Amino acid sequence: MSMKAQLINNKQEILEQWLEEVENKELMHYSKTISEDLIGRTNNELIDTIFIALENETGANDELQQFAEKIVNLGWPIGYITEGMQVFRSVSIKTILEKNSDANKDYFLNVMDEVNQIVDPIKTYLINQYSTNWDNIVSLQKLALEELSAPLIPVMDDITVMPLVGTIDTDRAKLIMENLLSGIVKHRTDVVLIDITGVPVVDTMVAHHIIQAAEAVRLLGATCILVGIRPEIAQTIVNLGIDLSNFPTKSSLSKGFQTALQMTDKHIISSNKDGQNLEQIMEAIEKE
Amino acid sequence: MNETLSSVPIRKEWDIVGARQTGRNWAKDLGFGSVDQARIATAISELARNIYLYAKVGEINFERLDSVPSIGLKITARDQGPGIKEVSKVMKDGYSTSGGLGAGLPGVKRLMDEFDIESTDAGTVVTVIKWTRI
Numbered sequence: 112m113s114m115k116a117q118l119i120n121n122k123q124e125i126l127e128q129w130l131e132e133v134e135n136k137e138l139m140h141y142s143k144t145i146s147e148d149l150i151g152r153t154n155n156e157l158i159d160t161i162f163i164a165l166e167n168e169t170g171a172n173d174e175l176q177q178f179a180e181k182i183v184n185l186g187w188p189i190g191y192i193t194e195g196m197q198v199f200r201s202v203s204i205k206t207i208l209e210k211n212s213d214a215n216k217d218y219f220l221n222v223m224d225e226v227n228q229i230v231d232p233i234k235t236y237l238i239n240q241y242s243t244n245w246d247n248i249v250s251l252q253k254l255a256l257e258e259l260s261a262p263l264i265p266v267m268d269d270i271t272v273m274p275l276v277g278t279i280d281t282d283r284a285k286l287i288m289e290n291l292l293s294g295i296v297k298h299r300t301d302v303v304l305i306d307i308t309g310v311p312v313v314d315t316m317v318a319h320h321i322i323q324a325a326e327a328v329r330l331l332g333a334t335c336i337l338v339g340i341r342p343e344i345a346q347t348i349v350n351l352g353i354d355l356s357n358f359p360t361k362s363s364l365s366k367g368f369q370t371a372l373q374m375t376d377k378h379i380i381s382s383n384k385d386g387q388n389l390e391q392i393m394e395a396i397e398k399e
Numbered sequence: 400m401n402e403t404l405s406s407v408p409i410r411k412e413w414d415i416v417g418a419r420q421t422g423r424n425w426a427k428d429l430g431f432g433s434v435d436q437a438r439i440a441t442a443i444s445e446l447a448r449n450i451y452l453y454a455k456v457g458e459i460n461f462e463r464l465d466s467v468p469s470i471g472l473k474i475t476a477r478d479q480g481p482g483i484k485e486v487s488k489v490m491k492d493g494y495s496t497s498g499g500l501g502a503g504l505p506g507v508k509r510l511m512d513e514f515d516i517e518s519t520d521a522g523t524v525v526t527v528i529k530w531t532r533i
């Protein structure tokens with residue numbers, strides 16, 4: 112009888128032993144927040160999946176893939192899979208050896224070898240699926256972050272704001288440029304306010320990217336105003352000797368917005384008797 | 400008296416952010432004001448990015464200098480990269496081999512109180528110090 116057939120023949124015994132050992136190992140105690148019920152169900156599912164894979168000639172199958180995906184979605188570590196497979200390997204070897212009482216050393220080594228040959232492909236496949244799924248999640252999160260990282264907000268006809276928050280690395284600088292240029296065309300923007308209030312450090316690379324972006328904006332026939340320059344950032348820009356004189360800069364978004372209104376021939380007229388003034392409106396915008 | 404505070408390896412672009420944050424935290428610890436913190440963080444950013452761009456790997460070292468009446472933060476950027484061919488040119492504004500602004504190293508010199516650069520074909524060491532204001 113082939114080793115695989117022996118394993119399948121002894122399915123019930125291996126299954127019970129596996130479940131017992133997995134529990135004894137307190138395999139799942141990396142997190143106290145997972146219910147025992149869920150752990151029990153998942154354990155049952157794993158051992159079932161392993162046997163489905165054994166019975167299936169090709170080895171790779173949908174059940175394995177779905178199981179790996181499930182573990183990733185549960186947020187369980189890859190150790191759950193590797194330990195589970197490790198226990199399966201040892202339980203299988205023990206069970207086969209027990210069935211053959213006359214086992215000698217050669218037979219023992221042979222069983223080890225053959226069981227490994229059966230278990231390893233399943234384990235490898237599960238691990239690969241796990242990491243593929245994991246990579247998918249990471250790249251999706253990266254995408255979601257990118258969407259957040261350089262938003263262009265049309266506030267009025269002709270006027271758009273790009274608030275930048277956080278560190279600007281090379282990838283993000285590219286994204287800022289792309290979003291800026293495509294947004295200007297799409298929204299028919301005349302003036303774009305780049306707000307760097309939330310940018311922690313403006314070094315020569317960041318400054319260079321801003322200057323290039325402003326230049327490209329100018330080539331599209333629009334104007335770029337750099338706003339949100341905090342006092343300490345103004346100091347470091349001066350120390351670095353960076354020349355930002357080619358485009359308007361303003362300390363705050365509200366000051367920049369007033370400049371933008373003038374540039375586009377717009378006025379804010381108060382309809383409120385108490386005379387809610389421009390400052391207040393601007394303050395409200397700034398809090399957005 | 401010198402006391403080594405910590406050392407941050409530079410291998411990938413995001414290590415620049417880590418080095419900057421570490422430097423800012425030390426600066427805060429030693430009692431630098433917010434403008435000097437920004438200057439220190441910016442200088443580290445320049446030095447770490449030069450390592451990342453031109454030498455690929457290296458490290459940024461932080462030391463505390465106890466002196467009277469002020470305290471110093473000494474930052475050493477060290478790499479085993481190709482080195483800078485003409486250091487005197489590099490220290491003039493606008494010199495860049497990468498299409499950058501070329502204001503990095505001269506800018507660092509202006510941001511900090513003391514500046515020293517040593518570069519051979521075996522690597523580059525830039526040492527800068529900022530003293531607390533008294």
Ligand SMILES: Nc1ncnc2c1ncn2[C@@H]1O[C@H](COP(=O)(O)OP(=O)(O)O)[C@@H](O)[C@H]1O
Pocket residue numbers: 315445449450453454478480481482483489494495496497498499500501502503504505523
């Ligand atoms: N650590 C380094 N190793 C090798 N070359 C360097 C290093 N740092 C700077 N350089 C060289 O010095 C030039 C000027 O550097 P810098 O003043 O920072 O301006 P930028 O980085 O904008 O070019 C760089 O273009 C590069 O050729």
Ligand SMILES: [Mg+2]
Pocket residue numbers: 315445448449499503504
């Ligand atoms: Mg540089």
